[in-house]
Amino acid sequence: MPNAVRYYQTGGPEVLRWEDIQVGDPGPGQVRIRHEAVGLNFADTYFRTGLYPVQLPAGMGVEAAGVVEAVGPDVTHVRAGDRVTYTGSPLGAYSTERVMPAAPLIALPDGIGCNTAAAMTMRGLTCAYLLRRIHPLKPGDTVLLHAAAGGVGLIFTQWAKLLGITVIGTVSTEEKAAVAHANGCDHVLVCPRADSPDNTAARVREITDGAGVPVVFDSIGAATYATSLKSLARRGLLVCFGTASGPVPPIDAMELVTGGSLFVTRPALADYIADPADRAELAGELFDHVQAGRIRISINQRYELADAVQAHRDLESGRSIGSSVFSL
Incomplete structure (x- = not known):
């Protein structure tokens, strides 16, 4: 059965819950995606603590990579079987599967695995706009x-x-x-x-x-x-x-x-990748550097998704170095 991390009130890491979920079929403009890796970002803690308010209960996480399993009507830029990555709303990346909007999805080149993608999509695109746009x-x-x-x-x-x-x-x-x-x-x-x-x-x-x-x-x-x-x-x-x-x-x-x-x-990353052309240009430059080995992605902390509470504790302790991911 699919699983997800959800929270019903704001607070410390202990508010995160590991639950069984139902995943339906994608509607217009949506896809169903099976995650292979999920990114752990400090921004996740802003939602959990309420610094970034959202309607509760809510899912957790904004970044993941995996395989498209089904597409809904009006989805043209990805197909079932495609390997993709994404970062951005709506929350819910801390899940084994989900139905989500297709618009944020970015096709993954063959040379970049899902764990690497989940470790670098949000962070790498952040660097891209900081260095190339600000x-x-x-x-x-x-x-x-x-x-x-x-x-x-x-x-x-x-x-x-x-x-x-x-x-x-x-x-x-x-x-x-x-x-x-x-x-x-x-x-x-x-x-x-x-x-x-x-x-x-x-x-x-x-x-x-x-x-x-x-x-x-x-x-x-x-x-x-x-x-x-x-x-x-x-x-x-x-x-x-x-x-x-x-x-x-x-x-x-x-x-x-x-x-x-x-x-x-x-600034916020969302405003620099809202336009599909801008997102594609920044992602393309990032992917080119990573595939060529000019930029190395360091994954120094790996967790099971069910261990999200401990992962958040480690993240907020300041002990983490480089990127952290949940490997599925």
Whole structure:
């Protein structure tokens, strides 16, 4: 019988339930997909805790890869038997099978397996829009990336190296520092959460001869917001693309002025892949790099889907390195 992880109230990992489910036939614009691997992303915890509110009860997860088993009317871009991956709403990726809209599905090249796809679709497309759409980065630029040993971080640093961009990365442990450096991070700063924000920013300025960086990519949020602003060069851009430590504080416009006419943006992947042509272009570039071996996908944590509670505990503990997947 098909199974899924669902939750009926918001809260800690313990609210997740492993249940038997019924999976019907796809309707117009839908497919039935059998998952072979499911992505575990920090964004999943935002839904579980209620930071991203949804109507309950709800499924869990936004990323998976598998095989299309049936297609409904009006579905033309995929067929039964196709290997596909996806990221995005509606929730429900933590399942062995599901019926879902066909629109988000991306065909998988033969050289990319489902486990790799589930480990990189959301993270890789995030890196794609951060590096290729947010700011006109050019060879020789230096950027600051928080959480450089995470799933996004390891892909980002490899891709940045291909573009000739120097990356200053922050991590929380020496073990993570070694991993980040091995994946192309040029300067790795070990910055535990208790570290002084002023100290981190000062180290960034030492590396950049006092100038600061033109762009900071920050997925941590509340704990690093002040550090990120103080690390920017004049007219620099802070890209807040995650809130692992909590939402960023309300923006003080005068702080942006006194910091050097700074900019702040809070982008979402969904807005950069909503157009099918944009999604195909970004996915194509990502897949090409992975198939050619220019970008390696590190799967360092694997779980059974029934172990979602433990997986969320591990994820929120900060112990995870690289990508995590549920293998079915």
